[in-house]
Amino acid sequence: MTSPQSPSSGDYPQENAPQVIYVKENRPWYKRVGCIVGLVFALSLIAIVAGCTALLGGAVNEVDKTMNEEHTVTYSIEGDAQDASVTYNVGEAQTAQDTNVAAGWSKDVKVKGFFGPYLSVTNGINESGAITCKISANGKVITENTATGEFATASCNTTGDDLRKAFEE
Incomplete structure (x- = not known):
């Protein structure tokens, strides 16, 4: 068995041995x-x-x-009708109805919000002619539709975007 080397017998004496020092860097x-x-x-x-x-x-x-933008639209009926029923919106979700309406009927209505104007016309009994609904804004027809015959219904529906475009042009 060998005995441990004495400090003086190694390559480096104990007092001259290299030392490793870790320095902690103090960064902010x-x-x-x-x-x-x-x-x-x-x-x-x-x-x-x-x-x-x-x-x-x-x-x-x-x-x-x-939602707060308000536009005036014109609802109108053309054709041969003498006894038609008209349903249209007058507000965001409010509708109105007029009965016994003849061709040539029109109404200006202020609409507001996201809901686009809506108009529906129905021929009355014994009405065999054509009936046309129209929605106009700013002097321009936005949409129109025609139906023919007894109890025929023509519906005009538009979006708020269509209405805004009519006022921008």
């Missing part, structure tokens, strides 16, 4: 890698949330503007 918190990554992530998240909030705010303003 904001220069540490973990903090920088977290800070970049947090700032990116804040930027994304702010961007989405701005987009959503713009969309909400556009919806509010559209």
